[in-house]
Each structure stands twice: as structure tokens, then as C-alpha cells.
Amino acid sequence: TGSSKMSGRTDDTVDEFTLIAQNPAVVAADWLGFVMLVLAAAYLALKLQSFKGPDRDDKYYFGYNEEKMMSVYVNLFAALAYWARICSHANGDVGGAAQFQTYKYLDYLITCPLLTVDLLWSLNLPYKFSYATNVFLCIICAVSAELFAAPARYMWFGAGIGLFGWTWYSIIHIVRQRLDQFVTSTAKKVRQSLKIAVMTYFSIWCGYPTLWLLLEMGIITPVSSLVMHAVLDVLAKSVYGLFLLQFQLGGEKHEFIFARLKPHFDGADDSSESSDSKVKQTTVIGGHVKKKEGESSVVAPHMAIQPMNMPVSGWPNPLQVDAEVSNTMGEIQDIQAQLSKLMANKPSAEMTRASSSDSSKQRGMPGIVPRTPDTFGFNSPRQQV
Numbered sequence: 001t002g003s004s005k006m007s008g009r010t011d012d013t014v015d016e017f018t019l020i021a022q023n024p025a026v027v028a029a030d031w032l033g034f035v036m037l038v039l040a041a042a043y044l045a046l047k048l049q050s051f052k053g054p055d056r057d058d059k060y061y062f063g064y065n066e067e068k069m070m071s072v073y074v075n076l077f078a079a080l081a082y083w084a085r086i087c088s089h090a091n092g093d094v095g096g097a098a099q100f101q102t103y104k105y106l107d108y109l110i111t112c113p114l115l116t117v118d119l120l121w122s123l124n125l126p127y128k129f130s131y132a133t134n135v136f137l138c139i140i141c142a143v144s145a146e147l148f149a150a151p152a153r154y155m156w157f158g159a160g161i162g163l164f165g166w167t168w169y170s171i172i173h174i175v176r177q178r179l180d181q182f183v184t185s186t187a188k189k190v191r192q193s194l195k196i197a198v199m200t201y202f203s204i205w206c207g208y209p210t211l212w213l214l215l216e217m218g219i220i221t222p223v224s225s226l227v228m229h230a231v232l233d234v235l236a237k238s239v240y241g242l243f244l245l246q247f248q249l250g251g252e253k254h255e256f257i258f259a260r261l262k263p264h265f266d267g268a269d270d271s272s273e274s275s276d277s278k279v280k281q282t283t284v285i286g287g288h289v290k291k292k293e294g295e296s297s298v299v300a301p302h303m304a305i306q307p308m309n310m311p312v313s314g315w316p317n318p319l320q321v322d323a324e325v326s327n328t329m330g331e332i333q334d335i336q337a338q339l340s341k342l343m344a345n346k347p348s349a350e351m352t353r354a355s356s357s358d359s360s361k362q363r364g365m366p367g368i369v370p371r372t373p374d375t376f377g378f379n380s381p382r383q384q385v
Contacts, residue, residue: 020222021093029230030085037079040238044072044245054255061252068248070118071241074111078237081107082230104229105143111237112139116171119201122248123178123194124258127170134167145212161209172202177261190250197243204236 020026048069053061062068081103088099113132120128141160145153175198182191211228214220220228 018093020226021089023223025223026226027086027089029227030082030089033230033233034079034082034086036234036238037075037082040234040241041072041075041079044075044241045069047245047249048072051249051252054253067121070114070121071237071244074114074118075237075241078107078111078233082233101146105139105146107233108139108142109136112136115201115237115240118244119175119198120171122244122251123175125174125178125261127174131167131171134163138164138167142208142212157209157212164205164209168202168205174261178258186254187256190247190254190256193243193246193250197240197247200235200240200243204232204240207232 048062051061052058084103088103113136116132116135117128120126120131138160141156141163145156145160147153148156179191179195179198182188208229211220211225211232215222215225
């Protein structure tokens with residue numbers, strides 16, 4: 001079969017494998033894949049390191065949020081795999097180093113689970129590592145299908161495609177739920193780049209098993225398969241990473257907070273946003289949204305959330321902290337008002353004491369002044385000497 005010819009597993013196919021690997025189209029595709037992946041990794045790293053946070057005052061913002069930098073290392077590791085293939089071309093694609101399938105699947109075993117974690121982590125979705133582990137097991141099945149001869153290869157392919165189909169559908173299901181929660185006008189503006197990244201993620205991944213089947217059935221040649229794999233790798237890692245980065249930066253600038261995904265989300269329109277664009281607000285994505293009677297504002301409950309810049313659980317809810325601060329300021333203003341009233345009453349009290357003293361003198365009475373409340377309400381006897 002076509003894939004057997006590319007694997008270089010037996011002496012009978014090693015010469016044909018060398019001819020395929022040395023094909024100018026294959027060499028050019030490997031060089032193009034390497035260059036594109038390196039450029040994408042460099043661009044992603046530059047954009048992430050130059051981002052200073054939502055307030056533009058944090059030089060090491062992503063240094064403390066390194067989970068957002070997975071796309072950089074996905075592209076770097078994929079580029080390293082292509083570099084190994086280029087080095088194999090330089091040696092004539094002979095010997096133990098000429099292992100195209102080994103380099104390819106070693107790349108997939110690391111980068112595909114990382115891509116899955118990156119997407120789910122960016123949206124704070126459940127089963128991050130569970131689905132990433134499923135993807136890893138799918139690649140294990142693909143490697144086994146490549147190593148075994150028929151009929152075992154088709155058994156491995158069937159097991160892998162079954163696990164892949166279930167995982168693929170499960171991820172789509174929770175991602176669509178999250179996309180439906182982008183209801184405010186600010187969230188909708190940022191959502192477009194996320195949609196492109198998600199469509200790239202789910203559509204390109206279906207291309208890999210399709211290429212395997214087409215090659216097995218002899219519909220495409222091994223050279224065409226290698227060239228198309230290079231194209232899919234660039235799309236699945238570089239293009240996807242660029243659009244996901246655009247979404248991540250937009251979410252960080254607007255300080256998106258992704259609540260736990262709950263199936264009873266009610267949804268809301270964009271009437272909850274303040275008309276004052278100068279006031280900086282935090283956008284809460286998801287959670288159970290309720291509207292008060294007679295009001296258009298949307299009240300977000302206290303949720304177990306993971307803010308983009310506070311990935312550690314247990315931090316106080318910013319909305320609750322703001323309410324407590326407001327209450328404290330109100331109490332301080334009440335105290336100040338009471339003090340102002342007391343200070344305003346002090347001159348009238350002095351005038352009362354003075355008038356009482358004059359009346360006593362006119363009557364010829366001993367100069368004992370009646371008790372009068374002082375400024376703070378305490379009675380103090382005063383005598384005239």
C-alpha cells in the first residue's frame with residue numbers, strides 16, 4: 001500500500017521510499033512547512049511578549065500567564081519535526097534517520113494534545129486534559145495502524161477513528177455552548193476570530209484520516225499525501241494559532257471572565273452594557289444570567305470563575321469586592337454627615353450659655369449656670385467665678 005511505501009519499514013520498499021522522499025515536491029513542501037511554522041512561532045511569541053496587559057502596565061503579563069503561550073511551542077515543535085526531515089533529505093534519505101512517519105507522528109503525539117488543551121483552556125471549558133488524553137490515544141492508534149500489516153492496520157484505524165469521532169463531537173458540543181454565551185456587543189466583536197480558529201481546528205483535523213484512507217485506496221500518490229500533510233500542518237498549527245491568539249488578546253484587553261459552563265444558561269442581549277464607554281467594565285461570559293423585574297441590566301451571580309489573568313482558584317469575586325467597597329464608602333459618608341451636624345450645633349450651644357449667664361447677673365443671682373449639653377451630648381457644670 002501507499003503508506004507502507006512511505007514508512008521505510010522493509011528492505012523491499014527502502015529504495016522506493018528513498019525515491020519518494022527525494023522527490024522535489026516533497027523536499028519543497030518540507031522546506032515550506034518549516035519556514036511557515038518558524039515564522040508563525042516567532043510572530044506569536046513577539047505578539048504575546050509585547051502585550052502589556054489590559055492596563056498596559058505589566059511588562060511580563062504573559063510571563064505570568066504562560067498557559068496562553070502553548071501555540072508558540074506547538075509551532076516550534078512542529079518546525080523541529082520538519083527540520084529533522086530536511087536533515088534527512090540532506091543525507092539522501094537513507095539509513096536509520098530516514099523515518100518520515102516517525103517524525104510526523106512524534107510531532108502529532110505532542111502538538112495535537114497541546115492544541116486541544118490550548119483551545120479548552122482559552123475558553124475555560126471542562127475536560128481539558130481528558131479530551132487531550134483522548135487525542136493522544138487517537139495518535140497512538142494511528143501509529144499502530146501505520147506499523148501493523150493488514151488486517152491489523154485496519155483494526156487499529158477503526159479503533160482510532162471511533163475514539164476520534166466521539167472526542168471530536170464532544171469538543172464541538174461544549175465549544176458551541178460557549179460560543180452561544182457571547183451575547184454582549186463587546187464579546188461578539190471578539191468572537192469572530194474565535195469562530196475562524198474553531199472552524200480551522202475541527203475541519204482540518206478531519207483531513208488527516210481522510211488522507212490516510214485515500215492513500216490506502218490508491219486514490220492519491222504517496223508524494224501527494226506528503227505534500228498535503230505539510231499544508232494541513234501549517235493550517236492546523238499556524239493559521240489556527242494566529243486566529244486563536246487574536247481572540248486571546250481581545251479577551252485580555254476587555255478582561256473577559258469565563259464562568260463555568262452551565263447548560264441552563266439563559267442568554268441575554270447586549271442591553272446590559274453601559275452606554276458610557278469610558279467606564280472600564282469586566283465582561284462575564286457564561287453563567288446563569290437573570291434580569292431584575294423592570295430593569296434591563298443583567299446580574300451575574302457569584303461563580304467559581306477563572307479570570308484570564310488569575311488562573312488560580314480561590315480568588316475573591318471582583319463584583320463582590322466592589323460591592324463591599326461601596327458599602328464602606330457609604331458608611332463613611334454617613335459618619336461625616338453626622339459630624340457636620342454636631343459641629344453646626346456648637347455655636348448655638350455657646351450662645352445659649354452666654355444668654356443664661358447674662359440673665360443671672362441681671363437678677364442678682366449667684367453665678368451658677370444651668371447644665372448645658374456640650375458638643376458631644378455630655379452635661380458639664382459650669383460656675384462663674
